[in-house]
Amino acid sequence: MFVNQIAVFLENRKGRVGDFARVLADNNIDLVSMSIADTKEFGILRAITRDNALAVKALRDAGFTVTSSELIGIEVEDVAGGLSAVLQLLDDGGVDIEYLYSYARTEANRAIIILKANNVDVALSVIAKNNIKILENSII
Amino acid sequence: MCNNCIDKMEYLSRDEMKLVQGERLAKVVKKVYDNVAIYRKKMDECGVRPCDIKSIDDITKLPFTIKHDLRESYPFDFFSVPKSEIVRVHASSGTTGKLTVVGYTKSDIDMWAEMVARCMRMVGCDNNSVVQDSFGYGLFTGGLGMHYGSEKLGSMTVPTSSGNTLRQLQLMRDFEADTICCTPSYAIFLAESMSKEGFSDRSEFKLKRGIMGAEPWSEEMRRDIEHRLQIKAFDIYGLSEIMGPGVACECEAQDGLHFNEDNFYPEIIDPDTLEPVELGESGELVITTLTKEGIPIIRYRTRDITSFKTEQCSCGRTLIRMNRIFGRSDDMLIIRGVNVFPSQIESVLLNIGDRVTPHYQILVDRVGALDTFEIQVEMGENLIGDNISAIQQLKKEIEHDMTSNLGISAKITLVNPNTIARSEGKAKRIIDLRNVVK
Numbered sequence: 001m002f003v004n005q006i007a008v009f010l011e012n013r014k015g016r017v018g019d020f021a022r023v024l025a026d027n028n029i030d031l032v033s034m035s036i037a038d039t040k041e042f043g044i045l046r047a048i049t050r051d052n053a054l055a056v057k058a059l060r061d062a063g064f065t066v067t068s069s070e071l072i073g074i075e076v077e078d079v080a081g082g083l084s085a086v087l088q089l090l091d092d093g094g095v096d097i098e099y100l101y102s103y104a105r106t107e108a109n110r111a112i113i114i115l116k117a118n119n120v121d122v123a124l125s126v127i128a129k130n131n132i133k134i135l136e137n138s139i140i
Numbered sequence: 141m142c143n144n145c146i147d148k149m150e151y152l153s154r155d156e157m158k159l160v161q162g163e164r165l166a167k168v169v170k171k172v173y174d175n176v177a178i179y180r181k182k183m184d185e186c187g188v189r190p191c192d193i194k195s196i197d198d199i200t201k202l203p204f205t206i207k208h209d210l211r212e213s214y215p216f217d218f219f220s221v222p223k224s225e226i227v228r229v230h231a232s233s234g235t236t237g238k239l240t241v242v243g244y245t246k247s248d249i250d251m252w253a254e255m256v257a258r259c260m261r262m263v264g265c266d267n268n269s270v271v272q273d274s275f276g277y278g279l280f281t282g283g284l285g286m287h288y289g290s291e292k293l294g295s296m297t298v299p300t301s302s303g304n305t306l307r308q309l310q311l312m313r314d315f316e317a318d319t320i321c322c323t324p325s326y327a328i329f330l331a332e333s334m335s336k337e338g339f340s341d342r343s344e345f346k347l348k349r350g351i352m353g354a355e356p357w358s359e360e361m362r363r364d365i366e367h368r369l370q371i372k373a374f375d376i377y378g379l380s381e382i383m384g385p386g387v388a389c390e391c392e393a394q395d396g397l398h399f400n401e402d403n404f405y406p407e408i409i410d411p412d413t414l415e416p417v418e419l420g421e422s423g424e425l426v427i428t429t430l431t432k433e434g435i436p437i438i439r440y441r442t443r444d445i446t447s448f449k450t451e452q453c454s455c456g457r458t459l460i461r462m463n464r465i466f467g468r469s470d471d472m473l474i475i476r477g478v479n480v481f482p483s484q485i486e487s488v489l490l491n492i493g494d495r496v497t498p499h500y501q502i503l504v505d506r507v508g509a510l511d512t513f514e515i516q517v518e519m520g521e522n523l524i525g526d527n528i529s530a531i532q533q534l535k536k537e538i539e540h541d542m543t544s545n546l547g548i549s550a551k552i553t554l555v556n557p558n559t560i561a562r563s564e565g566k567a568k569r570i571i572d573l574r575n576v577v578k
Contacts, residue, residue, distance in 0.1 A: 005526070007523055007525075007526030008523070009519055009523050009531065009554070009556065010556075011554070011555050011556050011559075016556075037527075037528055039528060039532070041553065041554075042531065042554060044523075044526065044527070044528060044531070046526060060521045063556055063557050063558040063559065064521075064556060064557070065519040065520065065521055065522070065523045065556060065557060066521070066522070066523055067522055067523035067524070067525065067526055069526045098527060099527065116526070116527075
């Protein structure tokens with residue numbers, strides 16, 4: 001029902017994202033998606049990989065501060081207004097979104113939206129009620 | 141001394157102790173006046189002669205000795221015996237590059253070993269103990285000092301020295317060491333390495349106690365070490381100028397360090413006025429060696445800040461106790477006019493819990509007329525949340541705790557785990573760029 005995501009603390013120091021990518025490469029872990037939230041002093045890198053459990057271990061061993069969390073992933077048609085329609089439904093249902101990011105699966109003409117909601121149960125019922133396709137780790 | 145019998149010097153009445161100290165002081169003052177040109181000059185300048193020293197209370201008539209005096213006499217001008225009587229030297233490095241060299245006669249080495257053995261007995265060691273000595277061996281007094289004391293006590297002594305952590309842990313397990321001697325920061329490093337090197341099962345180890353010193357540490361750090369290693373951690377005090385480890389040590393009560401005052405006479409003075417403080421007040425520790433032959437030291441200003449405990453210890457020993465070293469007058473930073481000790485910062489971080497590690501670095505600089513004060517703090521390995529606000533909250537919490545404990549505000553910078561250098565000797569936690577020519 002949920003998509004597992006890892007979050008990594010990044011010092012605002014030259015080469016830290018590169019260090020992160022190298023750890024994944026050295027452990028042969030494929031990156032599915034990633035985004036960075038940054039402030040003046042530090043950032044949080046959020047990512048989904050093919051093997052998050054291994055990624056968490058490898059990153060910790062390499063000296064990164066890491067956590068993992070469960071997020072909602074949905075799939076919509078990759079057309080103009082696709083994201084807007086879903087957000088409108090969630091908004092109408094009273095769901096606040098802490099953050100989201102998305103990526104397109106061009107070969108299937110579908111777009112994936114990964115989001116963190118403040119009220120997960122409400123978000124899930126809005127999604128179910130509107131027959132929005134929900135993703136699980138296995139089909140990411 | 142036999143292995144487990146009682147040393148009467150640890151149980152003298154105050155009057156008896158003062159008599160012993162007075163006799164010994166008179167002797168040592170005469171000796172340095174006759175044999176060490178620097179002391180003779182200093183005493184002549186103050187107008188004090190050896191015959192003026194009749195009891196221990198006369199000690200305040202004598203001039204102080206400072207680190208600079210020892211450094212200037214490099215290498216052997218402070219020795220009060222011919223080189224033929226010196227059987228060992230140790231040296232400590234200074235920031236200026238010149239070493240401070242100290243020499244020991246055969247009887248100094250014996251006395252030192254006896255004092256360390258006394259300290260080890262205080263914390264519960266005996267001839268059945270297996271003692272892993274992870275202080276550095278070499279010119280530093282820590283390794284060899286503990287080693288001779290441990291042998292004197294009859295413990296099985298394992299001279300691992302510092303470094304090579306994997307082997308340290310293997311030997312600790314295989315030899316069933318029950319006592320480890322090392323710096324507090326190395327104890328934390330060992331604990332961190334235990335799980336990393338695959339020694340996650342604590343029951344494989346027989347470790348019961350640690351004897352730790354050579355750098356200032358806080359009560360919170362002690363609790364942290366005790367929790368991580370599941371041992372009792374004892375504070376031992378010493379400095380090479382006076383002898384090395386074994387000048388003072390905690391007993392099993394862990395309530396202040398008993399000063400081996402039959403051999404090392406402690407005073408606490410106000411570092412500004414140089415007058416003794418009231419009993420129980422804090423100030424700079426000053427030590428006189430009463431029996432040392434190679435380099436007797438008169439009223440050495442240690443720069444260490446502490447205070448005496450006045451009441452008697454529950455262990456029954458009458459040796460005077462001092463509180464753990466609170467900081468060093470030369471480690472003390474004056475930032476925007478406020479005195480800041482690194483030990484205060486460490487306490488705050490340890491109270492934050494495992495969201496951060498106790499490793500930190502202090503950066504002080506001056507921009508225009510204003511001091512900047514930054515503390516770099518390592519995050520723990522678990523991120524507290526996947527959003528920015530959780531981390532900002534942690535940062536704010538540390539900033540708040542620092543301000544209320546230190547009395548001035550500090551900029552907190554969170555850094556990744558293991559990015560601040562671990563030391564296997566003394567930790568270098570302060571970078572003060574204010575007096576550096578840029």
